[in-house]
Structure formats: C-alpha cells, structure tokens
Amino acid sequence: MILATALLLGAVVVGWWGPRVIGGLGPTTAIVCWPAAMAGITVSALAGVLLLVLPGHGPAGAITHVLHHCVSTVGHTNLPELDPAVAALSLAVAATVLVRIAASAARTARRQDAMRRPHLTALRILRPASNGTIPTLWIDHERPMAYSLGGRDRLIVATRSLVDRLSPEQLRAVLAHERAHLRGHHHQLVAVADTIAKALGFIPLMRHAPGVLRLQVELAADRAAVQECGLDAVRSALLALTAQPSPPGALAMASGDIAVRLRNLGRTAAGPRALRRVVAGFMAVLAVALPAIAAFVLLSAVSVLACPLLPSAG
Known part of the structure; x- marks a missing residue:
C-alpha cells in the first residue's frame, strides 16, 4: 500500500x-x-x-x-485489514470523479454545438470567401468584433464594421490572430481544461488551468500574428478593439488581459x-x-x- x-x-x-x-x-x-x-x-x-x-x-x-x-x-x-476498505474508498472516489468529468464534457459539447450551429447555417447560406482552408463568416454588426470557433467545423466570425474601423494591416493582424487559435487547437485545449476544472476544481492546478490557458493561448496567438503581420499592426489592432463578450467556447481577439498582452508583445521567444x-x-x-x-x-x-x-x- x-x-x-x-x-x-x-x-x-x-x-x-x-x-x-x-x-x-x-x-x-x-x-x-x-x-x-x-x-x-x-x-x-x-x-x-x-x-x-x-x-x-x-x-x-x-x-x-x-x-x-x-x-x-x-x-x-x-x-x-485496511486494504479492502482503502481500495473500496479509492474506487468510489475514482468513479465519482470520472462521472463528474463525463457529465461536464457532455454539457460543454452540447453548449458548444448549440452555439456553433447557427453560425454554420449562416456560413452555408452566405458562402463567404474562405481564408485559406479556414472560412470567414462576415456578419453585419455595429461593433467591431472578431472571434473564432474551433472543432471539426472551425471558422472565423468577423463583423463588417471591422473594415471601417481598422486599417488593412490591422485587419490582417486580427485574422492572423484568429487563424493562430485554430491552427494551434487552442479551443479544444481550453475546453478540456474547463471540463476538468468543473469536475476537479478543488485541486488548484485544475481550478486555475482554464484562466491560465486562456491568457497563454492569447499570448501565443499574438506572437504568431506579430510574426506574420508585424508588431505595430498587432499592437494598434489591440488598442483599436475594445473587450466585447464572445460566445461560449469562442476565442476573441479583444479578450483576455489586454494590458498583459500589450506588455508581452515586444517579447520575442529566445532561440530558433x-x-x-x-x-x-x-x-x-x-x-x-x-x-x-x-x-x-x-x-x-x-x-x-x-x-x-x-x-x-x-
């Protein structure tokens, strides 16, 4: 034992x-x-x-x-004489944890499917221009927003007011940021962390994982956008966009701690x-x-x- x-x-x-x-x-x-x-x-x-x-x-x-x-x-x-009692207690705890994780995963999947379905319907109707292999759905809205939805039918959602508010370089940086999320499978990573945190939130490492990973994936996407579009374009795009609520399961350009992200923009990764x-x-x-x-x-x-x-x- x-x-x-x-x-x-x-x-x-x-x-x-x-x-x-x-x-x-x-x-x-x-x-x-x-x-x-x-x-x-x-x-x-x-x-x-x-x-x-x-x-x-x-x-x-x-x-x-x-x-x-x-x-x-x-x-x-x-x-x-302690072995049977300890083994039974351990099995009961393990079974409870597994049931909680399965239930949390099912709820997360249903919520994300319900949120993604209308976007996919609009995408099929409007047939927007694709950005490489990742389609972009342009919608009419007064707020300049951009966010991405992961999963099998991944896509970028952007409002047409972005075109009026941002310069071409800034708009390109925003889309590069969202593509980095999708290519890095950041949505799935955060979703798994959310699921486990809901089941094992009493463990600090599990409880803090969703918040930490949300910030880290934003920093990683910012870095990818800087490499593609340049530092000035990403910084000015972050300053031009204000934080807006995004759908559950989505990752948005104007999310996370903007101040921390702006401070980290100039920090380049060391080494090849x-x-x-x-x-x-x-x-x-x-x-x-x-x-x-x-x-x-x-x-x-x-x-x-x-x-x-x-x-x-x-």
Whole structure:
C-alpha cells in the first residue's frame, strides 16, 4: 500500500504546488506543460488507485523491494485489514470523479454545438470567401468584433464594421490572430481544461488551468500574428478593439488581459523555433513525470526514515 499512497500523495503535491512552478513559464511552454501536469496528476492518481485494488497490489511489492527492503516493513503487510476498505474508498472516489468529468464534457459539447450551429447555417447560406482552408463568416454588426470557433467545423466570425474601423494591416493582424487559435487547437485545449476544472476544481492546478490557458493561448496567438503581420499592426489592432463578450467556447481577439498582452508583445521567444519545440517537449515530459518524481522522493524519504542509519551489531 505504501507505493500507492506515495503515488497519490505525489499527485496531491503537484496539484497543490504545481501552479507556482508552471505559472512563470512562457506561452509556448506553459501551453504544453500545464495540460501535461494535469495528465500526470490523473495518471499518477489512477495508478495509485489501481495498485490499491489489484490483488497483492500488482507490482507494488517488487518495486518497493527494489527501492528499499525497509519500505515493505512499513507497507501494507503490517495492516492487511485496511486494504479492502482503502481500495473500496479509492474506487468510489475514482468513479465519482470520472462521472463528474463525463457529465461536464457532455454539457460543454452540447453548449458548444448549440452555439456553433447557427453560425454554420449562416456560413452555408452566405458562402463567404474562405481564408485559406479556414472560412470567414462576415456578419453585419455595429461593433467591431472578431472571434473564432474551433472543432471539426472551425471558422472565423468577423463583423463588417471591422473594415471601417481598422486599417488593412490591422485587419490582417486580427485574422492572423484568429487563424493562430485554430491552427494551434487552442479551443479544444481550453475546453478540456474547463471540463476538468468543473469536475476537479478543488485541486488548484485544475481550478486555475482554464484562466491560465486562456491568457497563454492569447499570448501565443499574438506572437504568431506579430510574426506574420508585424508588431505595430498587432499592437494598434489591440488598442483599436475594445473587450466585447464572445460566445461560449469562442476565442476573441479583444479578450483576455489586454494590458498583459500589450506588455508581452515586444517579447520575442529566445532561440530558433526547432530548439524552442525541443525545450517545450522536454518540459512537457518533465511536467507529466512530476507526480511520479514526487512519489519517488516521498518513497525514498520513508525508506530512509524507516531503516536504522547503521546496521545493528550482531
């Protein structure tokens, strides 16, 4: 039982203190590391539950014996009567969490489908000009707005008043920003974070994920638009557009913390793109492994504390 407990505690440690570690990362790294840490917590917790439920705790005994023979001394062999109760409680908690996630995902999917359907209907009727492989639906509205809808039928929605309010360079920057959201699958990322946060909001890493990722995907889309259209065009477009409410599940150019985004516009990513991707990938793997690393540290600490520092003489 000691290995399962260590895995569960590792998930708890990362879930509560992970935001302090991951929160200061740049947009590209944060976008991959935050979901990776969420996945690591989930895998670690499920592994702990499985080790509690499996007969003989699966490979737990062999692993703990390799780490230190004293771990088995303070492990589940001394308290066998607790095993069924702990396993049943863990299964009940895991089942409750899975049901909550499934219900939250179903509600999110229904809400986004209901919101996307009228846009797609208008798109088929009006047949607007496509922007590459991503269609743009132009609608008549007095407010200058632009937002994107992800999913299988992805599209950009923009109001015709944008043409009157913005210069051609600014308009191009706005559309480039929205295309970056769609190409980066930012909508799906935020939707998954929203779903998990609603089910596991008592864990800080899960609770803060939607807000953090919404800001990070805006920073990443701003950076992509700067690379395509230039810094001045993106900055002036942000200043020209005021924050407007967007449909649920949509990502809009004039959303997020505009002040933070303006401050970050001039910050370019260090190093070549290939190197940045390698670093981001390494950090993502490390984030996934964080709960297991924390479990190993806890298990090692128990091993050291459980054994005498020196062997007894005789």
